[in-house]
Amino acid sequence: MDEFRAEVKELQIGPQIRKLRQDRRLTLQDLSAETELSKPLLSQIENEQVIPPLATLLRIAKALKVPLQTFFEEEDNNQKCLVVRAGDSNLINRRPQQGGTPQPYLYHSLAYGKKHKHMEPFLVEFDPKQTVSSQAVQHAGEEFLYVLEGCIELTHGGEIYVLNAGDSVYWDSNEPHSLKALGNEIAHGIAVLYTRN
Known part of the structure; x- marks a missing residue:
């Protein structure tokens, strides 16, 4: 803790x-x-x-x-090129338990500290035991997901897509969408978000 x-x-x-x-x-x-x-x-x-x-x-x-x-972002970081090393402890972004119930997923930024980014890359871990309550969201922008391992279900604008390791998907975030793991194994993916306000 x-x-x-x-x-x-x-x-x-x-x-x-x-x-x-x-x-x-x-x-x-x-x-x-x-x-x-x-x-x-x-x-x-x-x-x-x-x-x-x-x-x-x-x-x-x-x-x-x-x-x-x-x-x-970091206030004073205007680097033109940012390298993130494996195991950098500053990157981990863990979600705590609420009321003793584990939360749906863990994520950490793969470009933490870079200022004025136009996109945000994340490593995301989906726990199939905790994603049953995954709610649809929508926002201006676009998203990309590459599945590293496991099986992930994307619901987008009323359509359902099942994605396995090696699959990727690019979608319009203006449409309601949600993600969750399928099966019994924890799934991992690389997600890139581009948002417009």
């Missing part, structure tokens, strides 16, 4: 959300209404008790009118 808390503080997602919300003179109730997320959940996120999944973070980013990559 101490290691997890250190990683949460490294990302500073909660304080960034609070500052952006306050800069825009929004209350937690205002943000709740814009995102359709509960006030208690938003408060937990701002207080670094919960790291939001990508879908939730996208909803918050949209409501705050900032690109998703805002939460993965």
Whole structure:
């Protein structure tokens, strides 16, 4: 748990959300209404008790009118080329358990620290035991997913696509979409998000 808390503080997602919300003179109730997320959940996120999944973070980013990559940038980092080394502990973005129930997936940014990105690459791990509640989201932009291992189901605009290791998919994020693992094995994939506000 101490290691997890250190990683949460490294990302500073909660304080960034609070500052952006306050800069825009929004209350937690205002943000709740814009995102359709509960006030208690938003408060937990701002207080670094919960790291939001990508879908939730996208909803918050949209409501705050900032690109998703805002939460993965470093203020003074304007590198033209960013190399991410294997095992870089700053990259891990783990989701804690809520009420004792493991959350649907884990992810970490593959370009953490790069400022002014136009896309955001992630390594995503889908747990088939925890993705039954995966909710559809939609936002401006496009997404790409390459399946490294396991089996993943993408629901997009009413169509269902089953993806196995080696498969890839590129989709319009304006359409409602959701992802979940199928079978009994944990699935891994590389996801690239391009969002427009």
